[in-house]
Amino acid sequence: MTAKKFWSWLAVAVAAVYFIVPLAATMEFSMRMRRGTYSFDAYRSVFSDQRFAETFSYSVVMALITIVVGALLIVPTAYWVRLRMPYLRPVVEFVTLLPLVVPAIVIVFGYLRLYNSSSVLPLTNSDTGTNILLVFGFMTMSLPYMYRAVDTAMRTIDVAVLTEAAESLGASWTTILFRCIFPNVLTGVLSGAFITFAIAVGEFTMPSLLNRPAFGPYLALIGANKAYEPPALAMIAFAMTWVSIILINITTRLQKGAAGAR
Amino acid sequence: MAATQPLLNRRMITDWLGIAPFAIFSVMFLIAPTVYLISGAFVDPNGNLTLKNLVDLFQPSILAAYIISIKVSAASAIGGAIIGFALAAAISLGGLPSWLRSAVLTFCGVASNFAGVPLAFAFLATLGRLGLVTILLRDVFGFNLYGAGFNLLSFLGLTLTYMYFQIPLMVLIITPALDGLKREWSEAASVLGATPWQYWRMVVIPILWPSVFGTLLLLFANAFGAVATAVALTGSSLNIVPIVLFAQIRGDVLHNPNLGYAVAFGMVVITGISNFIYIWLRMRAERWQK
Known part of the structure; x- marks a missing residue:
C-alpha cells in the first residue's frame, strides 16, 4: 500500500x-525587460500596444458571432434529428x-481555392x-465540441414529449424552439460556447491564411519581432x-446538477 | 392510399427542410473544400487524371518532411501516453487525496488547451538559448545545453514541447476509463488468488487496451495536425508537413498547385486513419464504462 502511494506521489x-x-521560466523571462531587476515592463508594453487591443477585440467579436450562429444552427439541427429523423443520427x-x-x-x-476571387x-x-x-x-472547427455538448444536454430531456405538450398548447415552431428547447439545453450550449471561444480567440492558422487581423497572427508577429513581450x-x-x-467546469457541473435533479 | 401519399411526401419535405441549413453548411464549408483538394491531388494542371502528384510526394524533401512529422508525432504521442497513463493511474488508483485529483484534472484541462503560439513562447523562454533552464544549467551546473547538441528547433525540442498538451489530453481521456475499473474485479481476482501482476495482465490490460491504443492514435493525429506551435517555434526552419503546407498555401513554394493538394491529401489520410481507428476503438471501450 505504501509502495503504491510512493509511486503515485512520485508520478505526480x-x-x-x-x-x-x-x-x-516564462514568468521569469517576461519580467526581465528592465536590466538588472525584475519588472512588469513587458506587460505594460503589451497592454499599451494598440494592435493588442485591436486584434484581441476583433478575435473576441468573431468568436461571439461564431457562438451565436453556431448555436442557432446546431440546436435546431440536433433537435430536428432527434425528433423527426432519428435514422439520420449516424450520418x-x-x-x-x-x-x-x-x-x-x-x-x-x-x-482559399473554392471561394477565391475567380x-x-x-x-x-x-x-x-x-x-x-x-x-x-x-464553426467548422468547433462543430465536434458544440454538437456533442448540445446533444448530450438534449439526451436528458424528452424532446418528443416537450414538443407535443407545447404543440397541444398551441405553440408555434419558433416558440417551441426558443422557449422550450433552447432553455432546456442552455448548459450544453454554454459549455460548447466556452470551448468555441477558447478555440476561436487563439486560432492562428485560419485567420493567418485568410489574412485577417486576428489575435493569433498578432501573437506570431510579436514572437518574431520582440524579446520580452512574447512570454508576457x-x-x-x-x-x-x-x-x-x-467556466466550462462550472457549466458542466450545473448540467450534471440539472440532470441529477430530474 | 392515394390520399395518404401526398401527405407523407409533405411531411418528408418538412423533415428535409429542417435539416437543410446544416446540410448546406456542412457541404459548403466542410465537405466541398475537402473533396476539392482531394480530387485536385489526382489531376495534373491540365485536368487529366494522374497519380503523378502522389508519386511526387516521395521526392526527398517532401518525404523527409513526412518522416520527421511522423517521428515527432509518434514520439510525443507515445511519451505523452506513457507519462499521462502513469499520472492518471496515480490520481485514479493511487489513493492520493481527492483535492490533488481535482487539481490535476483541472490543470490538465487548462494545459491540454494551452497550445498554439503561446506554448511555443513558453518553451522558448524555458529551453531557448536564453531560456531559464538553459541559463540555470550553464551558470549553476556548468552544463552547456546547446553545446551538448540540444536544440529546441529539432526533433527532441519539438517532441518535448508537444508533450505539454499530449500528457494532459491522455490524462483527461484515460482517467474515466481507469475509474471504470470496478473494485469488485480486483477483489474477485485477489479472492481467486491472483497476484496484482496477474490482475493487471489478465483483467486490466485486456479491458483498457482499446482506450489506451485509441487515445495514442488520437494524440498522434493531434500532433500531426498542430500547425501554430510549429510555425511559431521554428519559423520555417524545420521541415515538417504542416509547415511545408503552410508555406505552399502562402505562396506556391512547390511550384505545382496539384502537388500542394497531394501534400494536403497525405495529411488527411494520416490524421483520418488514426482518428477513424480511435473512434472505432472508443466505441469498443465504452462497453466497459456503462
Whole structure:
C-alpha cells in the first residue's frame, strides 16, 4: 500500500516539475525587460500596444458571432434529428466528427481555392466576405465540441414529449424552439460556447491564411519581432485559458446538477 | 392510399427542410473544400487524371518532411501516453487525496488547451538559448545545453514541447476509463488468488487496451495536425508537413498547385486513419464504462 502511494506521489511530482518549470521560466523571462531587476515592463508594453487591443477585440467579436450562429444552427439541427429523423443520427454524428479528421489547415486551404476571387462565390474579395468565411471556419472547427455538448444536454430531456405538450398548447415552431428547447439545453450550449471561444480567440492558422487581423497572427508577429513581450503574452494567454476552463467546469457541473435533479 | 401519399411526401419535405441549413453548411464549408483538394491531388494542371502528384510526394524533401512529422508525432504521442497513463493511474488508483485529483484534472484541462503560439513562447523562454533552464544549467551546473547538441528547433525540442498538451489530453481521456475499473474485479481476482501482476495482465490490460491504443492514435493525429506551435517555434526552419503546407498555401513554394493538394491529401489520410481507428476503438471501450 505504501509502495503504491510512493509511486503515485512520485508520478505526480515528476509531472508537476515538467508542467510548472516552463510556466515559472516564462514568468521569469517576461519580467526581465528592465536590466538588472525584475519588472512588469513587458506587460505594460503589451497592454499599451494598440494592435493588442485591436486584434484581441476583433478575435473576441468573431468568436461571439461564431457562438451565436453556431448555436442557432446546431440546436435546431440536433433537435430536428432527434425528433423527426432519428435514422439520420449516424450520418450527422459522422459529419460533426469530420473536423477532427480533416486538419484546419487543409479546410482553410480548400476555402482559399473554392471561394477565391475567380470563383462562383468570391467571398475572399471583400473584408466582410472573408470575415464570413472565417466565422464559418471557426464553426467548422468547433462543430465536434458544440454538437456533442448540445446533444448530450438534449439526451436528458424528452424532446418528443416537450414538443407535443407545447404543440397541444398551441405553440408555434419558433416558440417551441426558443422557449422550450433552447432553455432546456442552455448548459450544453454554454459549455460548447466556452470551448468555441477558447478555440476561436487563439486560432492562428485560419485567420493567418485568410489574412485577417486576428489575435493569433498578432501573437506570431510579436514572437518574431520582440524579446520580452512574447512570454508576457504567453502568461496572459495561460491565464485566459484557465478562466475559460473554470467556466466550462462550472457549466458542466450545473448540467450534471440539472440532470441529477430530474 | 392515394390520399395518404401526398401527405407523407409533405411531411418528408418538412423533415428535409429542417435539416437543410446544416446540410448546406456542412457541404459548403466542410465537405466541398475537402473533396476539392482531394480530387485536385489526382489531376495534373491540365485536368487529366494522374497519380503523378502522389508519386511526387516521395521526392526527398517532401518525404523527409513526412518522416520527421511522423517521428515527432509518434514520439510525443507515445511519451505523452506513457507519462499521462502513469499520472492518471496515480490520481485514479493511487489513493492520493481527492483535492490533488481535482487539481490535476483541472490543470490538465487548462494545459491540454494551452497550445498554439503561446506554448511555443513558453518553451522558448524555458529551453531557448536564453531560456531559464538553459541559463540555470550553464551558470549553476556548468552544463552547456546547446553545446551538448540540444536544440529546441529539432526533433527532441519539438517532441518535448508537444508533450505539454499530449500528457494532459491522455490524462483527461484515460482517467474515466481507469475509474471504470470496478473494485469488485480486483477483489474477485485477489479472492481467486491472483497476484496484482496477474490482475493487471489478465483483467486490466485486456479491458483498457482499446482506450489506451485509441487515445495514442488520437494524440498522434493531434500532433500531426498542430500547425501554430510549429510555425511559431521554428519559423520555417524545420521541415515538417504542416509547415511545408503552410508555406505552399502562402505562396506556391512547390511550384505545382496539384502537388500542394497531394501534400494536403497525405495529411488527411494520416490524421483520418488514426482518428477513424480511435473512434472505432472508443466505441469498443465504452462497453466497459456503462
